[in-house]
Amino acid sequence: MRSLPTLFTALLAMGTTTATAVAADLVPYPVGYRDWAHVKSMVIEPGHPLFDSFGGLHHLYANEKALQGYRAGRFPDGSVIVFDLLSAVSADNAVTEGPRKVLGVMHKDAVRYAATGGWGFEGFVGDSQTERAVADKAVTACFGCHEARKDSDYVFSAWRP
Ligand code: HEC
Structure with missing residues (x-):
């Protein structure tokens, strides 16, 4: 009869640990990014290979460290x-x-996101700061493509002087 509460406590502890680990790995919403440096803009039209995922008008922004x-x-x-x-x-x-479709984010932390080139990837749906499109699917949803840019630290875009 004693083993049941013990097992329950153990499971509870495990559950808590897992939840904390996942929460710690989640890419935070980039608060204030509209005040950051504008890197570039691009329109992706029907017929472009990336239209299904990234069709529309996008702007890229970089914080101070990303600018470096x-x-x-x-x-x-x-x-x-x-x-x-x-x-x-x-x-x-x-x-x-038009309206925002998704806010894609790349967040560098070499240790935390070691499995995806040191970058955490996330997509916040529409104007939401909490609804996540990527979560633990970064390898297949994002990194599989960004991996091709290993020589430029997995970043496609460049700074135009
Ligand atoms: C099929 C290829 C492909 C996939 C999949 C992809 N990206 Fe990208 N990503 C690109 C390209 C190409 C650019 C450059 C766009 C530009 O120059 O304006 C880019 C640019 C970016 C940038 C700006 C930094 C950079 O690399 O230039 C971010 C942030 C980003 N993607 C996030 C994501 C996220 C988050 C995902 C997963 C939901 C994702 N990407 C999936 C191709 C991809």
Whole structure:
């Protein structure tokens, strides 16, 4: 009769540990990124190979450390790059910003995200700061493609002087 509560306590402890470990690995929402440096913008139209996932108008933003990274070619821990994807509205011979589709984030922490090149990947759905599109699927959803850019620390974009 004594083993049951012991087992229960052990399971409870395990559960708590797992939950804490997962929470600690989650990429934080990039609070204040609209005040960061604008790296570049791009419109991805129907017919482009990335249209299904990234169709629309996106802007890239870099925090202070990521800016150093763009200049040095190696990104220090604490670098954060944001991929702000909005829908592109074409009308009257102009392309303008529509509602936000997803906020993609790359967050550098060489130890925590060692399995994905030292970068944590996340996608916050629409305007939500809590609804996550990636969570533990970073390897298949994001890194599989970014891995091709190993020589530039897994980053595709470049800083235009
Ligand atoms: C099929 C390839 C592919 C996949 C999958 C992919 N990306 Fe990217 N990603 C790109 C390309 C190409 C760029 C460069 C876009 C540009 O130059 O504007 C990019 C740029 C970025 C950037 C800006 C930094 C950089 O590398 O230039 C972030 C942040 C980002 N992606 C996050 C993500 C996240 C989060 C995921 C997973 C949900 C993801 N990406 C999945 C191809 C991909």
